[in-house]
Amino acid sequence: MKRARVLPILLLALCLSWPSSSTITALEPPPAKSALGLADILAWKSISSAIVSDDGKWLAYRLSPVEGDSEVVVRQVQGDKEYRFGCGEGGGADLAFSDDSAWAAFSIAPTRKEAAQLKKQKKPLQNKVSILELATGKTSEVPKIRRFAFSGATSGWLALHRYAPESQLPEKDRPKGSDLILRELTTGAELNVGNVAEFSFDKPGRWIAWSVDALEQAGNGIVARNLQTGLVLPLDSGKAAFERLGWTETGDALAALRGVEDKAFSDKLYSLVAFTGFEAGKPVKTTYDPAGDKTFPAGMSLSPHRAxxxxxxxxxxxxxIRSPKKKGDEKPEAKAAEAKEEKAGDKPKAEADKTELDPEEKPDLVLWHYQDKRLQSQQQVEEDRDKQFSFLSMYRPAERKFVRLATDAIRDVTASPRSRWAVGTDDSAYELGGSLDGRRYQDVYAIDVKTGESKLAAKKVRWFSGASPDGSRLLYYQDGHYFVFDAGAGQASNITQGVPTSFVDDRDDHNVVKPPAPSLGWTKDGRSVLLSDGWDLWLVPAAGGSATNLTLTGRKEQVRYQRRLVLDRDEIGLDPDKPMLVAFQGEWTKKNGIARVQPGKAGAEALLWDDASFSRVMKAKNADVFVYTRETHNQPPDLHAAGPSLKDGRKLTSLDAQVAKYDWSAGRMLIDFKPDEKTIKA
Incomplete structure (x- = not known):
């Protein structure tokens, strides 16, 4: 009896002492992390096209693998609401918020699988657009859309421009117009406008203008529609192509080009058509046709390559302006291609595809003549730029006067709508030498936009740093100092000779004599420039006077204040009356940070400072909401959001989850920094 009772007791004890499944799991070693393979690299996702809504409540970005389909993510900055949508494979997606922050829209490309199938079928790859109502998450998709845009500040409309229909006509005879859908966002009502080649909203959102390009140019012209009243105004029309529509910043004026065919030329001949007075609802037209102007250069026309x-x-x-090609001047290969296209256009597409031959193999031999000022490789890189080159000019309606700003002697000229003076550069005397030894010089000129007369600002300048917002002052660097040329006075002055620091970049190890520390731009009033001495940032008056060290302690604390962070996409220069954010780095610790400089207060206040890199800093247009990325050697650049102090940033993305499953290096200390001794131990 006793032996019979002992056996169940032993079995019970054995069961109680046997480890449970949870105990076994706990004792097992954690799964080994894998090394990063090629497939993992191709699947690795990164963030691009990040934007924040004007009210600071929404963030949108594209999340893409190195190879494969992407998705668009739209999420709340403070809340947890998030929307995700597949957006196909390809480059950066068009992604936008409406100005009232109520809507988002983005392009959707074919998926990788769909694209491969369409290519196999020799069908075009076309995008569609998704429209998202942020409050509700409701979406609607519109197929076959090549471009979209919200209606500026009013935010009530969305324009959706379809792809042009397929045509058997030769390319030069095909109309460029296609359907333009105007959608009223609050109601969903749509207005379809046919044969639209281009469209443009004015920035305030009161008007939209479009050009019509129809078959055989029937009804071609420019039309404007008042988005508030629905009034439609035909602005110009005719047997012509109307191109390059452009509004002024305030939306009170519009300009465009009008191109017509001429039997003597293979290129269209262009004239100017412009309008003012939209704020009064009665636009006034101004035209300029160079064919009727004896002062216009012979054999030239307006260029379609500059708006x-x-x-x-x-x-x-x-x-x-440019010299249009005359008929008979085309290269033989261009003529052959045109003839081949016209011949193929007479046949059904399937038959044309069958008869198409592979391009003839050509020897890939690069020839360079010793008198060519540009190396052949550079000519190849700049080929498209050369083809689209034009000489900057102006028409002044009140005087009915044509003014040529760029000439054969001074070809490269730039000006902005704010410019009283244009800036010209000429490197013809130094171009060959620069191609051979890399030392590129240029002569710099100030050009009066009223008369076209030029003044030599500086000769043989290697470092030209741009003009003030109105073009009246030009900044350049020579022999260790910065100079400003005053176009009105016609004089240059050394603006850094009295500043108690050096603006020579002593860290540049190139074979260059006295290279400059960087200039960081002009103030918006053109009175001062922002310069770096490699350690601190200085505000230096352009007309002379005492310079101000804005960051104050960079050299003393061995911290390099590197650059100003531009937060306003529309700014024309630094506003010295507003706080300025700057990026900085420790010389020995290699820590990075973002600091704030307050107007009228010396020194910089560190907002972020860590063993990390901070970049892509954005600010909501109408709110004190900032978005930035933070990145370390083992943490990908995730997006964070914070208030004006940038403290306690909220992490909005999770790229770092990709790192967890891989055997990631912990890094190695290369520099041992001791504040007192500043020793380096490698």
């Missing part, structure tokens, strides 16, 4: 632009004071319109 016309009104000056801010409406005294003139900027545009480019």
């Amino acid at each position: 016309p632009a009104w000056l801010d004071d409406r005294s003139g319109v900027l545009f480019g």
Whole structure:
């Protein structure tokens, strides 16, 4: 009896002493982390096209693998609401918020699988657009859309431009117009406008203008619609192509080009058509046809490669001019390609595809003549730029005067709508030498936009740093100092000779004599420039006077204040009356941070400072909401959001989850920094 009772007791004890499944799991070693393979690299996701809504409540970005389909993510900055949508494979997605922050829209490309199938079928790859109502999450998709845009500040409309329909006509005879859908966002009502080649909203959102390009140019012209009243105004029409529509910043004026065919030329001949007075609802037309102007250079026409632009004071319109190609001047290969296209256009597409031959193999031999000022490789890189080059010019309606700003002697000229003076550069005397030894010099000129007369600002300048917002002052660097040329006075002055620091970059190890520390731009009033001495940032008056060390302690504390962070996409220069954010780095610790400089207060206040890199700093237009990325050697650049102090940033993305499953290096200390001794131990 006793032996019979002992056996169940032993079995019970054995069961109680046997480890449970949870105990076994706990004793097992954690799964080994894998090494990063090629497939993992191709699947690795990164963030691009990040934007924040104007009210600071929403963030949108594209999340893409190195190879494969992407998705668009739209999420709340403070809350947890998030929307995700597949957006196909390809480059950066068009992604936008409406100005009232109520809507988002983005392009959707074909998926990788769909794209491969369409290519196999020789069908075009076309995008569609998704429209998202942020409050509800409701979406609607519109197929076959090549471009979309919200209606500026009013935010009530969305324009959706369809792809042009397929045509058997030769390319030069095909109409460029296609359907334009105007959707009223609150109601969903749509207005379809046919044969639209281009469209453009003015920035305030009161008007939309579009050009019509129809078959055989039937009804071609420019039309404007008042988005508030629905009034439609035909602005110009004719047997012509209307191109390069452009509004002024305030939306009170519009400019465009009008191109017509000429039997003597293979290129269209262009004239200017411009309008003012939209604020009164009665636009006034101004035209300029160079064919009727004896002062216009013979054999030239307006260029379609540069959009016309009104000056801010409406005294003139900027545009480019070029020499159009005459018939018979085309290269033999261009003529052959055109003839082949016309011949293929007469046949059904399937038959044309069958008869198409592979391009003839050509020897890949690069020839360079010793008198060529540019190396052949550089000519190849700049080929498209050369083809689209135009000489900057202006028409002044009040005087009915054509003014040529760029000439054969001074070809490269730039001006903005704010410019009283244009800036010209000429490197012809130094181009060959620069191609051979890399030392590129240029002569710099100030050009009066009223008369076209030029003044030599500086000769043989290697470092030209740009003009003030109105073009009246030009900044350049020579022999260890920065100089400003005053275009009105016609004189240059050394603006850094009295500053108690050096603006020579002593860290540059190139074979260059006295290279400059960087200049960081002009103030918006053009009175001062922001310069770096490699340690601190200095505000230096352009007309002379005492310079101000804004960051104050960079050299003393061995911290390099590197650059100003531009937060306003529309700014024309630094506003010295507003706080300024700057990026900085420790010379020995290699820590990075973001600091704030307050107007009228010396020194910089560190907002972020860590063993990390901070970048992509954005600010909501109408709210004190900042978004930035934080990145370390083992943490990908995730997006964070914070208030004006940038403290306690809230992490909005989770790229770092990708790192957890891989055997990631912990890094190695290369520098041992001791504040007192500043020793380096490698």
